[in-house]
Amino acid sequence: MRELRTGAADGGAARALPSFERIAVVGATGLVGREALTLLAERSVEPERVSALASERSGGGKAAYGGASIPVGVATERALRGVDLALLCADSSVARALTPGLLARGVTVIDNSAAHRMDPSVPLVVPSVNGEALDGRPLLVANPNCSTIILLSALDPLRRAFGVEAVDVATYQAASGAGARGVEELLRQARAFAAGADAAPEAFPEPCLFNVFCHESAVDPDTGLNGEEAKIIAESRRIWLDRALAVSPTCVRTPTLRAHAQAVRVRLMRPATEREVRERIALTPGLLVVDDRGRGRFPTPLRASGRDEVLVGRIRPDPATGCAGDERCKAFQMFVCADQLRVGAALNALRIAERLDALRGGG
Amino acid sequence: MRELRTGAADGGAARALPSFERIAVVGATGLVGREALTLLAERSVEPERVSALASERSGGGKAAYGGASIPVGVATERALRGVDLALLCADSSVARALTPGLLARGVTVIDNSAAHRMDPSVPLVVPSVNGEALDGRPLLVANPNCSTIILLSALDPLRRAFGVEAVDVATYQAASGAGARGVEELLRQARAFAAGADAAPEAFPEPCLFNVFCHESAVDPDTGLNGEEAKIIAESRRIWLDRALAVSPTCVRTPTLRAHAQAVRVRLMRPATEREVRERIALTPGLLVVDDRGRGRFPTPLRASGRDEVLVGRIRPDPATGCAGDERCKAFQMFVCADQLRVGAALNALRIAERLDALRGGG
Numbered sequence: 116m117r118e119l120r121t122g123a124a125d126g127g128a129a130r131a132l133p134s135f136e137r138i139a140v141v142g143a144t145g146l147v148g149r150e151a152l153t154l155l156a157e158r159s160v161e162p163e164r165v166s167a168l169a170s171e172r173s174g175g176g177k178a179a180y181g182g183a184s185i186p187v188g189v190a191t192e193r194a195l196r197g198v199d200l201a202l203l204c205a206d207s208s209v210a211r212a213l214t215p216g217l218l219a220r221g222v223t224v225i226d227n228s229a230a231h232r233m234d235p236s237v238p239l240v241v242p243s244v245n246g247e248a249l250d251g252r253p254l255l256v257a258n259p260n261c262s263t264i265i266l267l268s269a270l271d272p273l274r275r276a277f278g279v280e281a282v283d284v285a286t287y288q289a290a291s292g293a294g295a296r297g298v299e300e301l302l303r304q305a306r307a308f309a310a311g312a313d314a315a316p317e318a319f320p321e322p323c324l325f326n327v328f329c330h331e332s333a334v335d336p337d338t339g340l341n342g343e344e345a346k347i348i349a350e351s352r353r354i355w356l357d358r359a360l361a362v363s364p365t366c367v368r369t370p371t372l373r374a375h376a377q378a379v380r381v382r383l384m385r386p387a388t389e390r391e392v393r394e395r396i397a398l399t400p401g402l403l404v405v406d407d408r409g410r411g412r413f414p415t416p417l418r419a420s421g422r423d424e425v426l427v428g429r430i431r432p433d434p435a436t437g438c439a440g441d442e443r444c445k446a447f448q449m450f451v452c453a454d455q456l457r458v459g460a461a462l463n464a465l466r467i468a469e470r471l472d473a474l475r476g477g478g
Numbered sequence: 479m480r481e482l483r484t485g486a487a488d489g490g491a492a493r494a495l496p497s498f499e500r501i502a503v504v505g506a507t508g509l510v511g512r513e514a515l516t517l518l519a520e521r522s523v524e525p526e527r528v529s530a531l532a533s534e535r536s537g538g539g540k541a542a543y544g545g546a547s548i549p550v551g552v553a554t555e556r557a558l559r560g561v562d563l564a565l566l567c568a569d570s571s572v573a574r575a576l577t578p579g580l581l582a583r584g585v586t587v588i589d590n591s592a593a594h595r596m597d598p599s600v601p602l603v604v605p606s607v608n609g610e611a612l613d614g615r616p617l618l619v620a621n622p623n624c625s626t627i628i629l630l631s632a633l634d635p636l637r638r639a640f641g642v643e644a645v646d647v648a649t650y651q652a653a654s655g656a657g658a659r660g661v662e663e664l665l666r667q668a669r670a671f672a673a674g675a676d677a678a679p680e681a682f683p684e685p686c687l688f689n690v691f692c693h694e695s696a697v698d699p700d701t702g703l704n705g706e707e708a709k710i711i712a713e714s715r716r717i718w719l720d721r722a723l724a725v726s727p728t729c730v731r732t733p734t735l736r737a738h739a740q741a742v743r744v745r746l747m748r749p750a751t752e753r754e755v756r757e758r759i760a761l762t763p764g765l766l767v768v769d770d771r772g773r774g775r776f777p778t779p780l781r782a783s784g785r786d787e788v789l790v791g792r793i794r795p796d797p798a799t800g801c802a803g804d805e806r807c808k809a810f811q812m813f814v815c816a817d818q819l820r821v822g823a824a825l826n827a828l829r830i831a832e833r834l835d836a837l838r839g840g841g
Contacts, residue, residue: 281798285648285741287690287730305687309672324668325735326780327650329792329813334771337803339752339794348797361798365741365811367650370733372688378648378728378741389702408697417689429692431702434711435644435724440700448728450692 134477135200142205143167150461156181261459278384281361330366374416386443414452497840498563505568506530513824519544624822641747644724650739693729737779749806777815
């Protein structure tokens with residue numbers, strides 16, 4: 116399904132990410148870190164250029180790298196010496212601890228955590244959406260939340276063509292969003308069910324198997340928004356440079372493994388026909404329309420898993436508008452699925468790295 | 479959790495549904511039919527008053543009735559002779575075949591199928607919402623779709639107090655909505671997973687375990703709506719007597735067993751404070767507010783399973799409105815869960831029967 120690619124436009128045998136001689140993946144034993152290693156290996160980055168690093172608890176073993184494996188070190192200042200690019204795939208506290216030292220040594224840092232996302236001095240980037248935010252070649256770049264990346268990737272062609280006034284989104288988020296612990300908990304509960312046993316929730320506040328529940332991030336006592344919903348709102352406004360953007364999210368965990376789904380309603384500034392909406396999405400690199408009404412074939416998390424595209428389907432005029440046929444319409448609905456570990460995390464970080472590399476003259 | 483109740487207001491030892499001496503449950507071996515029998519037994523309807531009937535393929539065995547069991551006959555015209563109330567828990571074709579004969583003999587028919595829902599001469603009723611539609615003591619009453627019942631039950635107190643202009647709803651629908659086959663398929667896939675095997679989809683068009691997918695009803699080639707979405711729109715407008723009601727649904731199956739969940743956004747005609755919205759819902763019989771922001775406790779399908787209430791939580795002003803604190807606001811979001819076999823099907827039918835019984839002087 117995926118092809119090996121290099122960073123070079125001509126394909127050939129050019130080195131990937133040539134301007135970053137040494138690359139560290141911090142949090143290399145986590146789900147996103149492992150995905151980052153997979154992506155580097157797919158791009159044929161030579162294993163000797165890659166340092167896989169983890170916490171003291173998780174370091175010391177080996178990590179898969181393409182068909183081979185590389186050692187996993189501990190993410191100390193010393194282990195990070197000589198690194199040109201650090202992909203931080205760890206939590207906010209690790210990111211906050213390591214970033215100042217890395218920046219002081221001129222290391223380019225792409226941070227998957229929430230630590231720097233709302234810092235106005237740090238660009239928050241989905242390359243296909245606001246890649247120009249990288250033009251100043253910042254040393255530190257924040258990778259948005261997975262749900263934000265997937266949502267904005269799908270809607271950005273509509274924003275560019277017609278303007279976006281409001282977005283309603285209800286999510287169906289995979290257990291992998293809570294890391295390996297989340298996935299293991301769901302699998303453990305499935306095995307326990309088959310054995311006629313019980314497996315109490317530990318990673319999540321509710322049983323995950325045969326259930327859906329409010330995203331486990333804390334719910335703000337005043338606004339009633341959970342952390343994930345608050346992130347989607349704030350990050351979408353930041354990335355689209357639109358403080359007035361109306362966003363109404365509901366974030367829910369479902370018993371799925373690695374791809375998120377989203378039921379989306381979008382209100383446009385200028386009306387469009389369904390055909391125009393469909394074309395804009397279909398023509399956008401990184402988006403794949405899966406929308407076969409006759410055969411009932413639409414995006415699903417299983418279909419999106421392991422893929423690099425955001426799958427978009429069930430594209431239809433919002434029935435509340437009363438628009439029929441190919442009338443111009445101001446609101447549309449759609450169903451979006453994407454692999455949150457790849458598209459929603461590691462792949463977005465890699466694309467940021469590739470764009471920075473090109474700006475540094477590497478590409 | 480549930481108490482035995484009788485149809486009588488005084489509780490006591492009065493007979494349940496006294497004006498219906500003999501009651502038939504057609505489709506008694508299906509999930510909704512079994513639930514109807516459970517509900518009759520909970521109300522202490524004497525087993526000798528109840529005929530459990532099914533198709534030729536499914537009849538002949540026994541059905542659980544309270545702690546005991548009753549024989550399951552075949553749903554022929556003959557088996558239905560002498561019946562006063564027929565609860566049809568079968569599909570539309572069975573309902574269409576049996577209804578004319580039953581009505582001709584003066585039998586009260588409550589039909590769970592979609593056969594008569596859009597017939598303007600047949601009341602479509604959620605008793606707590608439009609129970610007055612039963613005042614004419616109709617012989618034939620249609621039970622709405624499960625998603626419609628749950629959605630309108632939760633929102634009706636807001637419609638009464640503030641008016642409802644628009645409803646957006648994304649559903650998380652249990653496998654039980656597709657009947658016993660749906661539930662068995664999900665359970666079989668969980669067991670196969672644990673055994674390291676594969677269980678291909680048969681009841682559903684997509685794998686159900688670890689997946690979410692567009693509701694399996696056919697998708698209209700013109701509107702792009704699936705059948706479930708079209709039902710929610712048409713039935714909500716019929717029940718609320720509001721042809722202009724804006725409804726924007728997305729109906730999705732999730733790997734859950736028997737309760738549906740819904741992420742709802744409602745736009746009111748007259749603004750309300752969050753406190754008012756919360757109070758209206760809390761004071762409505764049949765609704766239960768589960769909304770503990772501090773402890774992260776909200777409605778879930780597992781929490782709603784086996785219960786007679788619609789669970790409502792995550793009540794919050796739509797953040798797109800910018801309303802803060804207890805300002806008056808025109809749009810709210812909430813998360814709703816209810817047992818679709820009980821609240822969304824059999825219990826609604828029983829409540830229709832109880833109301834008709836009271837109108838006939840039975841209660």
